[in-house]
Amino acid sequence: MPAPKDFLEYVDSNADAFIKRLSEAVSIKSVSGEASYRPELFGVETQQFDLGKHVMDGQELPLPKVVLGRLGNDPNKKTVLVYGHFDVQPAYVSDGWDTDPFTLTIQPNGQLVGRGSSDDKGPVLGWLNILQYHYENKKELPVNLRCCFEGMEESGSEGLDELVERESKPGGWFDGVDCVCISDNYWLNTRTPALTYGLRGLTYFKLNISGPAKDLHSGVFGRAVHEPMTDLIKLMSTLVDVNGQILIPGVDEMVNQADTEERKLYETLDYSIKDIEETAGGPIALSSDKVEVLMNRMRNPSLSLHGIEGAFYGPGAKTVIPAKVSGKFSIRLVPPQTPENINPLVKAHIESEFAKLGSKNTMELEDLHGGKPWVSDINHWNFQAARIATKAVYNVDPDMTREGGSIPITLTFADALGVNVLLLPMGRSDDGAHSTNEKLDRSNFIEGTKLLGTYLYEVGAIATK
Amino acid sequence: MPAPKDFLEYVDSNADAFIKRLSEAVSIKSVSGEASYRPELFGVETQQFDLGKHVMDGQELPLPKVVLGRLGNDPNKKTVLVYGHFDVQPAYVSDGWDTDPFTLTIQPNGQLVGRGSSDDKGPVLGWLNILQYHYENKKELPVNLRCCFEGMEESGSEGLDELVERESKPGGWFDGVDCVCISDNYWLNTRTPALTYGLRGLTYFKLNISGPAKDLHSGVFGRAVHEPMTDLIKLMSTLVDVNGQILIPGVDEMVNQADTEERKLYETLDYSIKDIEETAGGPIALSSDKVEVLMNRMRNPSLSLHGIEGAFYGPGAKTVIPAKVSGKFSIRLVPPQTPENINPLVKAHIESEFAKLGSKNTMELEDLHGGKPWVSDINHWNFQAARIATKAVYNVDPDMTREGGSIPITLTFADALGVNVLLLPMGRSDDGAHSTNEKLDRSNFIEGTKLLGTYLYEVGAIATK
Ligand SMILES: [Zn+2]
Ligand SMILES: [Zn+2]
Ligand SMILES: [Zn+2]
Ligand SMILES: [Zn+2]
Missing domain, CATH: 3.30.70.360 (Alpha-Beta Plaits)
Structure with a gap:
């Protein structure tokens, strides 16, 4: 027997009600394939900086403002430009963090764990620590200081190149700068302070x-x-x-291939395969020859x-x-x-x-x-000051390193200002910038603040020689 | 000159305060590299079903309960088991949906857009529509009905195999079932109703x-x-x-390779390269021969x-x-x-x-x-009933198809009950199950409800012949 006619009519006349019920059923997020849906998703708060705009991923988005600073204008002092960034890489607990990445956690071993602790909020605060000291104690800085702190470093420093080029011209914010110091990289190992003269x-x-x-x-x-x-x-x-x-x-x-002389530069560095494998957390070095590994990373x-x-x-x-x-x-x-x-x-x-x-x-x-690679002159007084400061604070000579990473703004400063640029790292090789459980050792933060301050005084000493 | 001694002491004695400030800085989620962080993440609500437990992704998670139903026990009637699932695939607006995937949106062209509309909440509700009719009008169903609705189909139907095997034994919930009807797949095209006798x-x-x-x-x-x-x-x-x-x-x-006779089966189907490319939304068919494409999908x-x-x-x-x-x-x-x-x-x-x-x-x-492939007997009265019902509702003979997808429970029912299993789809080939903008056409939902009801009556007719 066929279906009763009034059944068919019933379906027609109740169609809207059926659709409404389907609508209610669809509104239930009964996703079975993703664990995150089932207990609960956590909410994420954001705080925005004072901003301009640019286009990213097809959306017009606010651009964090660059913070520029200026202190002192004594013609008898050197003028030092310091750079840092206050933006960070993405971080989710689901990436594998042991703690909330946006809550700084102080470990018993002195590690300060949190996104941006080492890259680059720690170093930026290092400079502020120094300023606070001088302000509260009514002391003059040993140099004229210029600051440039940005919030787009992890996304290509958009817009900064143009700003630096403009402000480097006569009458600009950076006019008169004698040298640049950037603290936004890391020691080669976990033991020895480093000065860095090259970047990929x-x-x-x-x-x-x-x-x-x-x-x-x-x-x-x-x-x-x-x-x-x-x-x-x-x-x-x-x-x-x-x-x-x-x-x-x-x-x-x-x-070009490295010759015997160039290989020797890498042989002198305080480094071993054990260092890289400990930092990486696995026996995965591409070579068992430390010189090969260092050259692969640096040159x-x-x-x-x-x-x-x-x-x-x-x-x-x-x-x-x-x-x-x-x-x-x-x-x-x-x-x-x-x-x-x-x-x-x-x-x-x-x-x-x-x-x-x-x-x-x-x-x-x-x-x-993208950004070009960069190599600096390590015999410049800017590097000498940092070398002396390192010896003073850490009582060792620094490793002279080239870094595998990129800080494109380094080259912008070098080109626009025509002065020596020094990279003076605060953190260690195992800090885990861009990774899970990023940390800065308490001692690196504290001794590093001392190092940055001492460096300014050593630059000041050069001016008065 | 070296840094003043009291500066160094100051840093030591203010270390805790410096760390606190670093902690505050870290608490600002100043992520510049992900657009989603900057305007705002939206919150997601979930509604949970009444549940057991299992382990997924290393977490113990609640398992949605299987809903079993039973109506009628007349020895003069066939007993039909119908199956559906109420869980759905993941869906985020960010995947590319034009509307909120969990809000059913009715388009002017009659499409009912929303996650699960076609896979498989529409068909499940089709059965409920039929039951409602009989209940409100105090009519008896033409068959004895058994229902099995689950909430883990999109995640491998965990736990269901054991349940079906247990309940298929004498005295179990499914004891006495004469045939199975599953509405959880799609027509081969957008025009012609289909009965499906094979699954990969x-x-x-x-x-x-x-x-x-x-x-x-x-x-x-x-x-x-x-x-x-x-x-x-x-x-x-x-x-x-x-x-x-x-x-x-x-x-x-x-x-094995298909012989000439097997190729003929695919030549008779109402299908063209245009169909697959329209459904896929791009000119990307792997072959320009419809038989090749159909065989690649079905066999x-x-x-x-x-x-x-x-x-x-x-x-x-x-x-x-x-x-x-x-x-x-x-x-x-x-x-x-x-x-x-x-x-x-x-x-x-x-x-x-x-x-x-x-x-x-x-x-x-x-x-x-995983799950085994499956092929059914298309000459069984279960298929005959569906064929007659299709002709009655849609006034055409159905395409006899094998489906490229997998519904592992099909094989479980076939093996555990030893009866014929029929796949009787409600939706069209372009419904976009598991994809963005999943939809069920209004006419497929309404005519499909008629089809499912008519099918039950045709099965009932066989019992009284
Ligand atoms: Zn950095
Ligand atoms: Zn970085
Ligand atoms: Zn399904
Ligand atoms: Zn599905």
């Missing part, structure tokens, strides 16, 4: 592959369409070898794969074919490499490899930001 | 690579250590070709790369070396493939490829869940 540059890429208009179900579309993730993984696998060799033609080849380029935006990233087992995925990778640059001469090599390589795939998906390569 | 199976993997104890800074560690992402991307690139071919030795080879295995857990996934440019990354991928299985005969092939392949890399990182392969 950076060029950061976002490789987008898109195909379907929306995420697809792998049951329905698996082996029926070109999947963006398949293409992206193939392309990302052509960038770097497991041993660190960069596979993009022309990138490694641009850097060779590197390529790292950071992750994928747009793919499934949560816990559990989601059977999705993501519609648009973006691979994030970056290359650390050393002289003579620059974003200008490296980016075309990356573009040519990616385009060639994508063409080989024969995919019907769409590929686009974006370069998000 | 699934085996889902999590490939873990770990090395450092915590996330590292790519400046400090780039080219100094083995990076887990580099290893993972290499391994994931060895699994599937851009054309969909599975590269794990033995997997594709296990399935060939597929491998999809879903994403990576533990790597950087947000917008912006984070220069992290992730410490532990987990690649998620799955294989859709067809007879004679099963998780039992496929998983060892995957394991052997991954182990062999990882050994080739020579990495010092640690690799581990987990299989998260």
Whole structure:
């Protein structure tokens, strides 16, 4: 027998009520595949700084203001420009922090754990500590001071280059600066203070592959369409070898090989494979030769794969074919490499490899930001002052290092002001900047404040010689 | 001159105050690299079902209860078991939804947009609509009804297999069931109703690579250590070709080639390359031959790369070396493939490829869940009833399809009860289950409710013949 006619009519006449009930059912967030949904998501508070605007991720967003400072104008004193940043890298408890990343936790061993403790709020406060001393005790600083503290360092220091160039001209805020001191890096190890005279540059890429208009179900579309993730993984696998060799033609080849003399510079540093493996927390050094590892970090380029935006990233087992995925990778640059001469090599390589795939998906390569590498003169009085200050506070000679990371503003200051730039780190190699459980040792914060102050006095001493 | 002694003493005696101020600075979430932090995160509410417990992602979590129903015990009637699920896939506005996924939005074209509208809350409510009719009108159902509605389908139906096996035994809840009807899949296209007699199976993997104890800074560690992402991307690139071919030795080879007769089955289906490309939303079909595409979906295995857990996934440019990354991928299985005969092939392949890399990182392969493929007898009276009901409601003969997706419980019912199982879909191929902007057309919900009711009456008619 067919369904009764009045049943069919009933369904028609109750359609709106059925839809309303479906609406109520849909409003229940009965997600079973993500653990985070089930106990409770935690709320996140933010505090905003006084701001301008820029466009990021397609949104117009406020830009944190740069804080500039000026104290003293004595023609008999050197004028020192100090730089730091008050913004930090992202941090979630879910990344693996043992404590809330935004609550500073003081450990029994003296570690001050929290996002930004070492990078770069500790050093910035080091300078403020010094100023407070002089203010409360009505003392004059031994130098004229200029301060530049920004809030966009971890996002490419947007807008700062233009500001520095403008203010470095005659009559500008930085006019008359004799040297620059940046405290935003780390000792080579956990024992020996360091002065840093070189930095690698950076060029950061976002490789987008898109195909379907929306995420697809792998049951329905698996082996029926070109999947963006398949293409992206193939392309990302052509960038770097497991041993660190960069596979993009022309990138490694641009850097000269170290000769015997250059190798000796690295042999003298207080460093061992044990240091790097302890800091990394695993027996994963790429070489058992300390000189190789140090040269790879300080004077060779590197390529790292950071992750994928747009793919499934949560816990559990989601059977999705993501519609648009973006691979994030970056290359650390050393002289003579620059974003200008490296980016075309990356573009040519990616385009060639994508063409080989024969995919019907769409590929686009974006370069998000970058900065040139930098090397400074270690015989300048700026470095001498820091060397003497280090000896005074820590009673050892500092390691003279090049840093593997990038602080693009370093080069901006060097170029715009034409003066010597010194990197004078406060923290240790195992502080975990950009990582989980970032910390600054109490002693580094305190002795480091002393070091920064002593350095100013040693610069002052030079002026009066 | 050295720093004044009282300055050094001042720093020592004010250390606690300095640390407190650092603590306050750290408490400001001045993250510049993630857009989501800056305007505001939105809060998410959850509603929990009445629950048991299980362990997921290392946490003990409540398990939604299975809802069982029973109505009628007339020995002159067939006993039909209907199944559905009330849990849904994850959904965030940030995934690309045009509207809040958990607020049903009725579009002018009649689409009911919302997570779960089609998968599977619409069909479940279809059954309830039918029951409501009979209850309010004091009518008897034409069959004895058994209901099984669960809340863990999207997470492997944990615990349900055991329940079904237990309740299928003499005296159990499902004892006496004559046939099963599951409404939890989709038409082959957007035009023609379908009955489904086959499903692919699934085996889902999590490939873990770990090395450092915590996330590292790519400046400090780039080219100094083995990076887990580099290893993972290499391994994931060895699994599937851009054309969909599975590269794990033995997997594709296990399935026989289709002969001319089998190809004819697929030629008769109402389907075109235009259908798949319209549903996918892009010109990305792997073949221009509809039979190839249909066979790839219905009777060939597929491998999809879903994403990576533990790597950087947000917008912006984070220069992290992730410490532990987990690649998620799955294989859709067809007879004679099963998780039992496929998983060892995957394991052997991954182990062999990882050994080739020579990495010092640690690799581990987990299989998260799986299910066998399934094929049913389309000449059974259960299918005949559904065929007649379809013709009655939609005035066309249904497409007889195999589905590319997996509903492992189908096989559990077939095995435990030893009766015919019918898949009777309510929604269309473009509903976007597991995707953004999931919808159910108003007409499919309403006509589909009629179809399910008519089907019960056709089964009832068979019992009285
Ligand atoms: Zn920094
Ligand atoms: Zn930083
Ligand atoms: Zn479903
Ligand atoms: Zn589903």
